[in-house]
Amino acid sequence: xxxMKSALSLLLSAVLLxxxxxGCGGGKDPVxxxxxxxxxxAPDSTDTxxxxxxxxxxxxxxxxxxxxxxxxxxxxxMQGYRSGEKEKVLSFWTEEESGExxxxxxxxxxxxxxxxxxxxxxxxxxxxxxxVFSLASNSVLSGMDEFDLVFAELRKSYDAMLGDIxxxxxxxxxxxxxxxxxxxxxxxxxxNGVLLMIESDLCxxxxxxxxxxxxxxxxxxxxxxxxxxxxxxxxxxxxxDLLMQLTEHVYTDVNGDGKKSEEDFYGMLGLNDGxxxxxxxxxxxxxxxxxxxxxxxxxxxxxxxxxxxMDKLVNLFNLNxxxxxxxxxxxxxxxxxxAAGNILFAEMLAMDLTDGAxxxxxxxxxxxxxxxxxxxxxxxxxxxxxxxxxxxxxKTARNREMIGALVEAxxxxxxxxxxxxxxxxxxxxxxxxxPESAEMLELVFASREADFAxxxxxxGGWIDRMPNITAQTGYADVAITYIEERLIKMEDTVYYPIxxxxxxxxx
Numbered sequence: 001x002x003x004m005k006s007a008l009s010l011l012l013s014a015v016l017l018x019x020x021x022x023g024c025g026g027g028k029d030p031v032x033x034x035x036x037x038x039x040x041x042a043p044d045s046t047d048t049x050x051x052x053x054x055x056x057x058x059x060x061x062x063x064x065x066x067x068x069x070x071x072x073x074x075x076x077x078m079q080g081y082r083s084g085e086k087e088k089v090l091s092f093w094t095e096e097e098s099g100e101x102x103x104x105x106x107x108x109x110x111x112x113x114x115x116x117x118x119x120x121x122x123x124x125x126x127x128x129x130x131x132v133f134s135l136a137s138n139s140v141l142s143g144m145d146e147f148d149l150v151f152a153e154l155r156k157s158y159d160a161m162l163g164d165i166x167x168x169x170x171x172x173x174x175x176x177x178x179x180x181x182x183x184x185x186x187x188x189x190x191x192n193g194v195l196l197m198i199e200s201d202l203c204x205x206x207x208x209x210x211x212x213x214x215x216x217x218x219x220x221x222x223x224x225x226x227x228x229x230x231x232x233x234x235x236x237x238x239x240x241d242l243l244m245q246l247t248e249h250v251y252t253d254v255n256g257d258g259k260k261s262e263e264d265f266y267g268m269l270g271l272n273d274g275x276x277x278x279x280x281x282x283x284x285x286x287x288x289x290x291x292x293x294x295x296x297x298x299x300x301x302x303x304x305x306x307x308x309x310m311d312k313l314v315n316l317f318n319l320n321x322x323x324x325x326x327x328x329x330x331x332x333x334x335x336x337x338x339a340a341g342n343i344l345f346a347e348m349l350a351m352d353l354t355d356g357a358x359x360x361x362x363x364x365x366x367x368x369x370x371x372x373x374x375x376x377x378x379x380x381x382x383x384x385x386x387x388x389x390x391x392x393x394x395k396t397a398r399n400r401e402m403i404g405a406l407v408e409a410x411x412x413x414x415x416x417x418x419x420x421x422x423x424x425x426x427x428x429x430x431x432x433x434x435p436e437s438a439e440m441l442e443l444v445f446a447s448r449e450a451d452f453a454x455x456x457x458x459x460g461g462w463i464d465r466m467p468n469i470t471a472q473t474g475y476a477d478v479a480i481t482y483i484e485e486r487l488i489k490m491e492d493t494v495y496y497p498i499x500x501x502x503x504x505x506x507x
Contacts, residue, residue, distance in 0.1 A: 024227050024228055024229075024231045024232035024235050024237045057179075057412050057415075057416065058174075058176075058179070058408050058409050058411075058412035059174070059176065059408075060174050060404075060405045060408050060409045062116075063117055063401070063402075063405050064117065064118045065117050065118055065119045065399075065402045065405075066118060067118055067119065067120060068119050068120070068399065068402060069119070069120045069121075069122055070113075070119050070120070070121045070122075070148055070149070070402065070403075070406055071122070071124075071125075071146065071147050071148045071149075072092060072093065072121075072124035072125070072147065072148065072149050072150075072151065073124060073125045073126075073132055073135060073136060073146075073147040073149070073150045073151070073152075074091075074092055074093075074124040074125070074126050074132070074150075074151040074389070075126070075127065075128065075129050075132045075151055075152050075153055075389055076126040076127060076128065077091060077205065077389075091106075091151075091203055091204035091205045091208070091389070092106070092124060092151060092202070092203060092204075093106070093110060093121065093123055093124050094106050094107045094110075095107075095123065101421050101424070101425050102204070102418065102421055102422050102425055105417050105418045105421040105422075106204070106418055108417070109410060109413045109414060109417060109418055110410070112413060113406055113409060113410050113413070116409065117402070117405060117406060117409070119402065119406065124151075125147070129152065129153045129156045132150065132152050133152065133156065133157075133159075133160045135147075136150055136152070136160065136165055136392075136394055137160065137163055137165055139394060139396060140164075140165040140394050140395050140396050143396060144396060145396050145397060145398050146394075146396075147394055147397060148393075148397050148399060148402065148403050148406075149391060149392075149393065149397075149403060149406075149407065150391070150392040150393070150394060151203055151205075151389040151390070151391060151392075152389060152390065152392060153386075153387055153388070153389060153390075154197070154386050154387070154388050154389070154390045154455070155386035155387055155457070155458065155459045156458075156459070157196075157197060157390060157392065157458075158456060158457075158458025158459070158460075158498070159458070160392075161196050161197075161498065161501070162497065162498065162501055164395070164501075165394055165395060166196040166197070166392045166393060166394065166395065167196070167392075167393040167394065167395050167397065167400075167507060168193070168194045168195060168196065168505070168507060169195045169196070169197070169198050169393065170190065170193055170194065170195050171400070171507065172393065172400050172403060172404040172407075173400060173401055173404040173405070174401075174404035174405050174407075174408040174409075175198070175404050175407060175408055176408065177195075177198060179408075179411075179412065180415060180446075181200045181201045181202075181411040181412050181414060181415035182198060182199065182200045182411065183199045183200070183206070183384075183448050183449070183450050185448075185449050185450050185451060186198055186199060186450040186455060188291070188451055188452065189291070189450065189451060189452040189454075189455040189456065191291070191295055191498075191499055191502035191503060192295070192502055192503050192505065194502045194505045196392060196502075197390040197391065197392050197455065198390070198391050199384075199388070199390050199391060199450065200391070200407070200411035200414070200415075201411055201414040201415045201418065201419045202391070202407060202410050202411040202414050203388075203389050203390075203391065204418065204422065205388050205389040206384060206388055206389070206390075206448075207350055207419060207422055207445060208349065208350050208351035209349050209350070209351065209384050209385040209387065209388045210349065210350045210382060210383075210384050210385075210444060210445060210448060211275070211276070211279040211347060211348075211349060211370060211382050211383060211384070211385065212347075212348060212349075212350060212367055212368065212369060212370065212382065212440075212441070212444045213243075213345055213346070213347060213348070213367070213368040213369065213370060213371070214338065214345070214346055214348045214352075214353075214365050214366065214367055214368070215229065215344060215345045215346075215365060215366050215368060216338070216341070216343065216344050216345075216363050216364075216365055217363070217364040217365055217366050218363035218364050218365075219265075219341070219344050219363065220344065223250060223344065225246055227242075227246070229366065229368060230366070230368075230436040230439070230440065233368060233369060233380070233440060233443070236372070236375055236377075236378075237375055238368060238369065238371050238372060238380070239371050239372050239373065239374055239375060239377075240280070240283075240284060240309075240312055240316070240371045240372070240373060240374075241312075241374070242371065243268070243316070243345065243371050244312070244315065244316050244320065246267065246344075246345070247266075247267030247268040247316075247320060247322045247323060247344060247345055248267065248320050248321060248322050249267070249321070249322055250265070250266065250267025250268075250322040250344050251264065251265065251266060251267065251321055251322045252264060252265040254342065260324075262324075262337075263342065264324075264342065265342045265343075265344075266322055266323060266324040266342065266343055266344070267320075267322030267323065267343075267344045267345060268316065268317070268320065268322060268323040268324070268343075268344065268345045268346070269323075269324050269326060269333075269337055269338060269343040269345065269346035269347065270316065270317035270323055270324070270325045270326065270347065271325075271326050271328065271329040271333060271334065271347055272317075272325055272326060272327055272328060272467050273328050273329035273466075273467065274463050274464035274465065274466045274467060275329070275383065275385050275386055275463055275464075275466075276329045276347050277313065277466035277467060277469075277470050278383065278462075278463045278466045279347070279370055279382055279383050280309070280313055280370065280371075281306075281309060281466075282370070282381050282382065282383045282449050282454075283369075283370030283371060283372065283373075283380065283381050283382060284309050284371075284372065284373035284377070284381075285372075285373060285377055285381060286300075286305055286306050286309050286373070287300060287451060287453060288300070288301045288306075288453050288461070288462040288463075289301075289451075289452060289453035289461070289462065289490075289495060290452075291451075291452040291499075295499055295503060297452075297491065297495050297496070297499070299487055299490065299491070301462060301469075301483055301487075302480065302483055302484070302487075305373075307480070309373070310469065310470055310479060313470045314470060317470070322344075324337070324343070329347075331352075331355070334346070334347065334348055334349070334352055335348070335352045335355045335357050335358060336357055338358075338361075338365075339355075339357035339358055339360070339361045341361070341362070341363055349385060350426060350441070350444070350445075353367070353426040353427065354425070354426050364434075366434060366436065366437045366440070367427070367434075367437040367440045367441050367444065368440055369382060369440060369443055369444050369447055370382045370444075370447075379447065380443060380444075380447045381447050381448075381449050382444055382447050382448055382449070383448065383449055383450075383454060384448055384450070386454070386457060386459070386463065391407065395507065419445070423438055423441050423442065423445075424438070426441070427441065452495075453495075456494070456495060456498045457494070458494060458498075460493065460494045461490060461494045461495070462490065465482075465486070468482050469482060469483060
């Protein structure tokens with residue numbers, strides 16, 4: 001398992017430096033992070049990693065852009081998607097300090113960038129997804145240099161990419177996609193060296209829409225699960241089989257009507273939704289599409305492991321007597337059912353932790369990563385909801401040096417200040433902070449993946465078809481037939497059109 005401590009955890013050291021709890025089985029001695037074998041030696045007390053990094057960690061030189069504006073076009077998000085209020089919000093920019101910690105961290109980051117590079121960051125031009133792509137396309141077609149950076153929805157960027165309006169991030173100076181503030185796996189989606197979208201901690205949306213597992217700590221104690229879930233994660237033992245074992249017999253007929261109903265207590269809340277199901281395939285290192293070195297694709301979706309995983313998910317969500325399988329990933333299913341106190345484990349997005357219903361939740365709850373396939377799998381993985389915003393550059397944007405410098409430096413500063421603040425405030429619950437969950441949430445953010453199939457799904461690929469694949473019953477009769485009928489169609493209508501475009505791409 002990859003070591004769980006990183007530069008981000010150092011920034012959270014005041015929260016996280018607590019003694020490890022008992023082992024996963026209840027009696028195992030704790031082991032150093034990332035060393036399930038227990039063979040690693042304890043770090044020396046003078047190790048420099050015990051000191052939080054200071055200053056700016058990026059390698060951007062000192063530059064002066066003479067007061068130039070950094071013009072951003074951003075798709076607006078509805079506050080209702082976060083907490084039920086109908087208010088448009090921007091995740092990149094804020095007008096002033098308000099006393100709200102994340103808002104003020106974003107404000108301070110932007111002011112620091114303005115002072116460092118002698119630029120002005122005005123309020124972004126904003127609009128719906130359709131408005132953003134229309135403005136972007138019209139700007140390129142007219143040859144206008146109107147926007148330096150575009151934040152637009154990943155799922156809806158597919159058609160815009162084929163419209164030949166975006167530039168190659170690999171030609172932008174100062175961008176180092178291997179730095180920890182980027183989801184570096186997105187570089188694996190590049191075709192012929194062309195990468196039209198990237199993601200970093202500069203955009204809060206990338207953190208907010210990350211999938212994870214939450215559990216009701218109060219009810220876990222009541223049901224005496226017999227395991228320390230946090231230590232299970234540390235030991236690499238948090239697997240899909242363990243999740244099944246912990247939930248399959250957890251059911252209580254709360255209303256006493258003798259049948260399963262919404263008001264009863266369940267061990268697991270699953271969501272019958274494409275991304276909410278796909279995250280388990282990503283978590284178990286089971287891809288739907290693989291991009292080969294020669295830019296052909298394989299679709300291992302009929303492979304033995306995929307079928308085995310499909311079988312496990314059918315059992316977890318449909319056949320497991322302790323599971324409640326909600327009809328969609330709507331907030332009412334994701335958040336309100338868990339916050340009603342009738343669920344032990346549930347899928348959630350990070351932004352759900354700050355939802356008003358979770359703020360009012362009386363039980364204690366904790367955060368866990370998406371479970372692994374088995375203990376032999378070294379790392380945890382998750383994905384971000386495809387409605388997330390990604391960063392793109394229009395072909396008519398001319399000041400590439402300024403764009404690269406600001407994106408790199410502001411992403412680094414976001415990693416150091418905005419993301420730790422977001423983690424801190426997300427886990428605040430009745431004035432109490434859960435240091436183990438902060439550790440887990442850091443691991444969740446570090447485990448985000450963005451492969452070729454994810455980046456170029458476009459709402460027409462395999463991700464949104466997961467409910468049909470993970471069939472309610474009889475996957476061999478339903479799901480495999482469904483997959484076979486669509487294999488060639490996926491190649492011809494989704495994946496090879498974008499590959500052909502990128503192979504012929506010209507700036």
